[in-house]
Amino acid sequence: MPVTLTINGKQVQAAEGALLIDVCAEHGIDVPHFCYHPGLGPDGNCRMCQVEFITERGGRLGISCKTVVSEGLVVDTNSAAAKRARASVEEMLLLNHPLDCPICDKAGECTLQNYYMEHDLQNSRQDFTRFKKEKASDIGPTLILDQERCVLCDRCVRFLRDVAGEEQLYIAGRGHEAYITTFPGQEVTSPYSINTVDLCPVGALTSKDFRFDSATWFLKNTNSVCTTCARGCSMQIQSKKGQIYRIRPRHNPDVNGYWACDEGRLNYQFVNHDRLQTPALRRGGEILPCSGQEAVSAIREMLGLRPAGKADAATARKSVILLSATATLEEMFLFRRLGAECLNATVLVARHVPDGVTDKILRRADRHPNTKGAEMLGLRVIDLTAGADASVVTGALGSDGVLLAVGFNTHISPALDAILADAKRIVAFSGCASVLTERAEMVFPGLTFAEKDGLVVNFEGHVQQLRPAIDAKGESEWRIADALLSSLLGVKPHESVAHVRKAIMDVVPAFAGVDLNKLGATGARAAAQPVAG
């Protein structure tokens, strides 16, 4: 039974049992708060979300995070009394705050700062020496704690205890001497620790990785997807001048809720450093840069295709197209077609990143974002994490086959390494230098997840879109595959990646039910069962 209540003079309907603060948010009223977080629930300690309830006996202040809506409730979130109550909470929190905003990582996205602009904008009434507490404490591999900035909202404590399942922070002391700290002799080692930095409404918990790197307002935000494991958490990539500075989770109730693991957030260094930027060909003993035109003729020659004209699979040399399971759906789709229609090729998708752990929160053992997508395309997925399936590749290559390796930016596993050692001729599509690009006869500089516009399908069949956060440093893999396809088949190339997605929907039954070009920010669930193949 929905209930009817009045918020700021407007009648609204809300579900029975809903929290007032959530109902306000649904109707575009952001009630200020520190301790409440939708992923953690209410705690009621910060007193910032006070609003005024209008009753027959007059106004009464109360906190909206602990108020369950009821029929006939009348609320004024911005009455003079409510604003004064919140302003005084803000004043109390700032009484002993160090005001080191100019050197604080949180500046620009600090709740305390923002609410000061909204509520107070006064000089402090207190003129005593501010409290000294510990600053810049190293409390674990990922975090730095500043006790002076802390507002003691308890979010980090509650997150580690209630969500991450590892109680590693607590509030010691009491009253004005209370402070956040680790347990004696222990560190914060949770694999989800950096969520506490996002949760921290102030700069008390900062990430070692991002510390002092950039003012937050200079960062460009791009909605994308984490490619570190098969969960595919919705992420926001924050970048500046072609470099990634920080990756943070985005709320996606279907995939990751509000959280992400530390590994996923920090898995971006390979994007920023040591990137391959031009095509290269082996000439004599050395691998030297070449033009795109040279590269295309070289690859055609290598595959035994005539210099020009239509494809002729019969005369083509035997080859294996080996895609990383980190490749996008579009790349897999076009290379599959290339293998099937133009080349004498076996198309395989490899899992090559060593397995991690599956936990009860987010992390999946399979550390590839698109294994499920490959299965849904009907591609054979082989396991090169432990070497079980290396013979599948070597067998298909035979004695003189050409190996086209696509998307192996990181993690050249021993099994993959053995295949590379065995293969006579290798074409690498890769954005990062590795033993693969060293051994290749030809290298196309590929893209990383941060430059791609493409789809990945998580282990539950949820399709999400990677969006380019930084300018491409190499060539888009799907464009190369598409260019080869169009020249070999004599058809028009796809105008854009959206046309490729359209083709996938038309051709692959598993994706027939979902509009791949209208996935939105949080993606969509494709067919629940993988198609055979």
Place this chain on the structure above:
Amino acid sequence: MSHTIISTRFDKKDNHTLAGYLANGGYRTLPKLFGMKPDEVIEEVKRSGLRGRGGAGFPTGMKWSFVPKNTDKPKYLCVNADEGEPGTFKDQLILKFDPHALIEGIIVCCYAVGIKTAYVYIRGEYDFPIARFSAAVAEAYAKGYLGRNIQGSGFDLDVVVHRGAGAYICGEETGLIESLEGKKGQPRPKPPFPAVVGAFGCPTVVNNVETIAALPWIMENGAAAYAAIGTEKSKGTMLFSISGMVERPGVYESEFGVNLWDFIEKSTGGIKGGRKLKAVIPGGSSSAILTAEEARNVNLDYESIAAAGSMVGSGAIMVLDEDTCVVRALEVVLRFYAHESCGQCPPCREGTYWMYQLVSRIRAGRGRPEDIDTLLAICPDMTGRTVCVLADSAAIPTASYIKKFRPEFEAYIDKANPPERKLMPGGVNLEAGAH
């Protein structure tokens, strides 16, 4: 003092033992109790008009009736023996000299509400009271007044003595529950109230020692007899802990409705050394101060004291004579609340210490003229804004001390005319006692 109920047996020899208590008429109400239906007991307590003696004065029977009748969860009683309000020292007398009356009262409450386990949360510093009460509990178990099938009634009840660990805030009912559960003693936001979600997530009654200790008398003599004592809304009697500059400080019992100053003067012999009365703090350190004139003209009952702008609270009456410094008194009170704030809510965590800093600066002769108004301005920001009323407890005395004795504060700020330094009652040495 025509009536004594709670303190009747305090001076009876060996009353703390089971044999002594039985000889003094103890446990006589049990047959009558077990002959009644639980609901009838609740009704009886409601009719008696008994109100909580811990400080809030909430009607006891009504509190019990908030406990859900049909629940598959166990229910608990928490007896609040944390006695932390500065100036209060009455519950320890019950624990020491009439422990079986408390046990008997616990049986009454638990039978009425359907409780099988009662926790008695005793202030950690109370070594001797804890020993006395624990011995009484052991004796009661041995003789079948606790445990299974009490006195053949078929009613089972366990009493667990829990020793607190020294925090004022654990006397707040939900702070007490958190502490009892083994957590940091921090009050919980309400609702839900303990009657619905209390100890270990179960319905829980939290009552003060003195409240529970009044129950045997009510059961024995009937609600009407209890309600006949006192005033229309303040029924029965209460123990008052009288301290400060009086000849004979101590715990005195009185029915409600007597004149406050008459009662103090008659029971304690009046102000020490024949000096003049300056003020009375009627209900513990968190209550508003009354001037000498107000104290002489007010009656000692919930309504009259409330009408005078203060409260009966836990019955801790503190008397200030003409030589006592109100500024220092406030400094001590604020230091206490700043020290005892649990630190959850910003207004209390920061506000109590800020007020202490301001008053401390004034007392030290470094106050600024605007400090007094700043203090008054902070008070409303700390009233009714927090999870529990500790912030209010600091704001109420601050506002009232300044309002009623402003010239004393101004004198400290007036550098040309600084007052002579004077000590608090009992000669508390502030400098040595800094926390």
